[in-house]
Amino acid sequence: MLKDIDAVIFDLDGTLIDSMWLWKNIDIEYLARFGIEFPEDLQRCIEGMSFSETAVYFKQRFNLPDSLEKIKSDWNQMAWDKYLYEVPLKEGVKEFLDYLKELKLPLGIATSNSRELVELVLNKHNISGYFSSIRTSCEVDRGKPYPDIYLLVAKDLGVKPEKCLVFEDVIQGVIAGKSANMKVCAVYDDYSKSDDEEKKKLADYYIRSMKELLP
Structure with missing residues (x-):
């Protein structure tokens, strides 16, 4: 090779x-903050996208009120301890x-x-x-x-x-x-x-x- x-x-x-396992949990928890149910096709739709592209996708698809920077900051915060300890x-x-x-x-x-x-x-x-x-x-x-x-x-x-x-x-x-x-x-x-x-x-x-x- x-x-x-x-x-x-x-x-x-x-x-x-x-x-990879933790991102679905984060997406479910994140969307729940806005009263949005997790769509089963979501992981497939965003696979490969950059962090920024994913934020744009979420904002547009789910009509989120938060800025792109706020969305990314929230994701970082939610993932931080998991990346550190799990x-x-x-x-x-x-x-x-x-x-x-x-x-x-x-x-x-x-x-x-x-x-x-x-x-x-x-x-x-x-x-x-x-x-x-x-x-x-x-x-x-x-x-x-x-x-x-x-x-x-x-x-x-x-x-x-x-x-x-x-x-x-x-x-x-x-x-x-x-x-x-x-x-x-x-x-x-x-x-x-x-x-x-x-x-x-x-x-x-x-x-x-x-x-x-x-x-």
């Missing part, structure tokens, strides 16, 4: 950390990062999450030092499934897109990596397990755990 690869780029939620690294992540460090491969993160939560969780697990580039989709024009975020991180790392390997857990992210002309390894996550067959078709590789990649 690492043959002819000069850099590795990771998605964050569902790929490096086990956090979100673990996924199996084999730390060991795999150590292995890539030994190989001297530059590493990056391309995430749809907010900068605040990204920094919180990376610092909590002491892994921010592994990454030469950490970017959020709010820093590009379009979130996943568009390739913008992956191309930006590759540019930061000084590596051609076709020499990058991407790790992603959701379909929109896999499509984003492939659209950037990168090799993509789909990662199992309980939250998106119903999409596994589709992820396997779209990606170059598939793993259940990063432990599988250790020598």
